[in-house]
Every structure is written in structure tokens, then in C-alpha cells.
Amino acid sequence: MDIASDGKIFSTNPEPLAELLNGIDKHKIALPNFQRPWIWQPDMVHGLIISVAYRYPAGSILTMPVNGGSFALRPFEGTGDELTDKPNLMVLDGQQRLTSLYQALYSRNGVRVKGKTYYFYLDIPLLMSDEDGCIEVGEPCFDKALFYVSEERNGKKIRYEGLQPVYELTTRQDELKAGAMPLWAVFDTTDYMSQWKDEYLITMLGEDTPLSVYKEHNNKWDKLVRPWIERIKTYPFPVVELTENMPLGAICHIFEKVNSTGVPLDVFDLCTAILWAQGFELNHEWARLKKEKLAPLFPMQELSGTYFLQGLSLLASHERKSANPNSNIAVACRKQDLMTLKKDVVEKWWDILIDGYIEAAKFMREQGIISSRILPYSTIIIPLSSIFAYLKWKKGSVKAGAAWTKIQQWYWCSVFSQRYSSQVEYLSARDFEQVINWIDGGDEPDVVRTFMFRSDYLQEIRSIRSAIYKGVLCLLVRNGAKDFGGGGMLTTELFFGTAQDHHHIFPWNALKKLDINDPRADSIVNKTLIGYAVNRSIGGRLPSQYVKQLSDNIDKENAVVFDSILASHEISATMLRNNDWQGFINDRRERLRLLIESACGKTVQPFSDAEIVVDEEVDEDEDYEVSTL
16 A cells, blocks of 8 residues: 655645635636546535534545646536636545535535536525524524525426425515525625625615614624624635645545545546546546447446456556566555556556456356346456456467366355455455466466365355355356246346246245244255246245146146256255155255355365354345245
8 A cells, every 4th residue: 555755744724615615616626537426415515504604513625736637637516517727726525515515605506416406595584583683692593594495497496385385586586575595695706795685675674764774674684694604604624735745545545535424436536537647538448348348248247447457457467477577576456556557558458358358258157147136246357357368368269178167166166165255356366366377287276275165054044145145046047047937048138037036945934834943944055046926926835836836837748847947946846746845955955065066176065964053144125925826
């Protein structure tokens, strides 16, 4: 991890909100392009304005001087699409708050949220009705006086109480009549607020009002309205300014920490900004690649730009290490490694890694991974695609020889050892090196050499969130599992077309009828992939009943047809037809054990038959108690 030097790395200064918003408006303060979009809802903006007016802490702002062309910059939302000046400061943390305050307090265009525009107002009659005559005495009423309205499709702005319209605020005359002052007037530089106040007092009191009465109400304004305005304009935001020589890795780490409760920063966004300065538009190239080539191949995995960059890093660092075998160069794909990727390196490996992704997609489909629902690990695509990319680049056809078989063994040993549950960056680099070395005749990778699987897991794990649980479902598909409702081989198209999901083989209600209470009923041993309609027809009936119905539906004259479908799921038809729970559970757990043993190419220990320690996590979306239909 990059760390800052021992010298002065930041300074802290309070900055008046007026100066910050003015800098944003003039484009002297901007955002690095890796920042995520502004997402706040009007209620959140409302609460922030109250905190500012009451001088409550509203968090600090993290900034950094603009240093040359190292980052692509963009203006704050609501200030225009393009920068009109050269910024001297960029905001690393505080975008959501500053954008909210700018749009609500500074811009006449309102707060834009998901296609709707909201305008904030102060209820002046309410503020001026404060009986204490001073905002510092008694209970303040600013929070009650602050409100917002949305602009309707016809352009009208109407304040509602519940569903009842109170008054319209479409024109200035409407505002004056209602005493609703637009909040953008707070920072207006054209003396708008002073004019609005005068017109409001005349509208409220009448033109023939004696001067003494006018002065009385003007004094009330100065005591009950103006102080709130001044509190907002002079609100001192604590600003932490980093030094301009802060290392990129440190910036990324800081950004992740300060954004932990906001919109998370992906290192891909930061790399986009870094490579933009080198003339490579990473976000556009990645978007085009996904749309045109990868998305159709990967219904089983959400595509991640960061994972793709990590694959590039593995390939590039491996080449550097191979060219300098006596150096300390490491094969790596940590976040700080991604931020050192140069344009020429990215361009060199880009198409090579695409070939690796194409091969990885073929591999995953052949392994029975037909949906993200049953994908054991999304992160394993990092080493998997890089291994295929390297082999295609070096050797041409990957599937020839022993490579495909060895990759399968490494993949399933990784899944059933739950290897990619943590330390993904470290394991991806280690496995990438070890697998390609193994394919070239070297030693087995660590995960294969030391593989052990405790078979009792199969009787204990009950959640599809488990890689082992998903892995078993994938192996069933790989070995030819068929659709319960028609006998077709399970594919991606059939999976989605029939709404396949993991369901009980012996329903819970059936076990109750048999007076059986076995914790293994929710484990993967008693689960398989079944379509939605078929599962509804199974309901809570005894296996002997639903097996006969489903068998008759498919081929009434030949029960062997449906028996073969059950066999493709490693289920004994005989056990189900006889409602033999104990025979079924013992038979199927052994079948699943042998399935894992075959995939991993290693001996898997037998079941201990010790007391079962059940994994307490149960899926909320599982339909456990389907009534008998």
C-alpha cells in the first residue's frame, strides 16, 4: 500500500459555505471524474440544510489541489456539463453534501432527482411568528419553516399538506402572497432577497400601511429571518486539504475509507481518471467491450471492470517477472497495482484478456454454471480468465492436451475448499502462477495438493449463499441434470425460462406426515434444481404421490423416463416411490460425495455420522411450506 511521507500531508481550515458554493459555481472547485454520481433524495437535502442552519456538525470536506493533468475533472451536477474555468481544487469527499447545498441554496434551477425537480422555500410568516422575538430563545422553528415542493408536469409548483393543496408557488406573485421565499435567494448576488423582502412586507401589510408599522415588521425580519440566512451563508465547513504530492495509492485508500457510508468507490473509477490523463478512455472502452462481446457470453456472471483490470495486472506483472527472473518483481493484482497500469500496458493485454474471457465463458458453461444464482464465486473469474488468456497467447488452443482437465481440477478444488471467500487478490496471483506452471509440467497448485473435503458439510450447509451448496448444484447440471417438468437438459435458457431454483426433494410437509424431524431436510442433500411450476405442483405431498403425477405427465406408459430424470439429479427413484427418507438421504449424500470426489480428482473422506451441527443460516427466499395443491 502506498503511504504518505512523514512530512505535512494535510491541513485543516474552516471555509464559509458561501465561498465553497461560489467556487463550485465558478468551476474553481471541481470533482475528479472517478467520483460516483450524486444520489441524494430531497428529504436528505432537507435534513442537511437544517443541520447547517442550526450549526450542527455536518461532516468535513476532503479536498486536494489540482496537480497538472493527473486526473480527469468534471463540474458538480447542476453547474453545467463542461468546465468553463481551470479548477484549482478538487473535492475527494463531500460531493453529496456540497451538490445538495448548491442545488438547494445557490442554483435557481432546483434540486434534480431522478427526472423530477424540487424547490426549497422558507415559510416566512411562520418564522416571523416566533413569540420569543429572537431565534436564540425558546424552541427554534426553522425546521418547521423549511419545506420543498416538486415541479409538476405542467410546470406548476404547489405546496401540499398531505394530499390537499395549500397554495401555488409558480410565480413570484404566488410566492409573495404565500410568504414562501425561495431558498436560492440566500446566495443571490443581485439583491434579490432585499427586494423580495420589501415586496413581501408591502403585499402582507398593504401599500397604505404607516411607516411605523412597516418598520416594526422590518425589525421582526431582521431578528427572526435574517439571522437564519446569515447562519447558512457563514456556516464554517471544516475542510481537510491533502498535499498535492499525495501518492495515488494513498488517495485510493483514503477514498475507500471516507466513502464507506456513501457511494462506494471502485478502484476502476480511479483508474479511469488516471488512464484518461494518458489518453485512454477506460470507461468507454469497457462499456463497449461488455455490450459488444462479453455480455452475451456471461449470463452466469455480472461483469466487473475492476476484475478485468486485475486480469490485465496479472498478465503484465507475470511477463515482467518472467523477463527479470532474478528481480523482486511479484505477480500481483492489488488495487495499488491497478493504479500503476499504463496506457501501453493496458492496450497490449486488452485483446489477449478478451480471448481469456471468451474461453472462461465456455469453461463455466461446461462446468454447469448457467446462472449467477448458482455461481459459487464471482471473484474466481480473475485468475480463471487470466489463465486462459495466458495459455491462448502462449500456446494457441487451450482445450488441447491436459490444460482443460487441470484447470477443472483446480477450479473445483478451489470451490469446495471455499478458497475464494477472502484474500482474493493474493490467491488470484498465487493460483495464476501455480496453475500455468502446473500445466507446463510443474508441481500441483497448493489448493490441489492439499485439498481435503469434510463430507459432513453436505448434511450441514442449508444456504445457497454457500459456495459448496452452489457448487453441488453446478456439478449436477454439468453431469446432465434434466428439467423435472419435461426432461430437457438444463441450460441457461431453460433455467430462466422455467424459473429454476433450489427446492426440496422430500418436502417438509411430507416429512411431517411421515413423522420425521431431521435437520438434514434443509441441506443440499435434500435439494435440487426444480422449475417454479413443477415445485408448485409438488406442494407438500409425499414423494410417492408427486413422482407418480410427474411421471404420468411425461410418459404414462413408461415410468423409466421420469426415473431417468431423477437419476440425472443423483436421486433414487425407488427411494422416492417408497417414501424412504432414510434410504434416500444415505443414498444421495453418497452420490454427492462421489460427485465432488470426481470433480476434484482427490479422495473425499466418508461421512462420520457424528451428531449433525446444522448451519443456522436459512434462505429467506426459499419456499419451505408450500401447501398441498
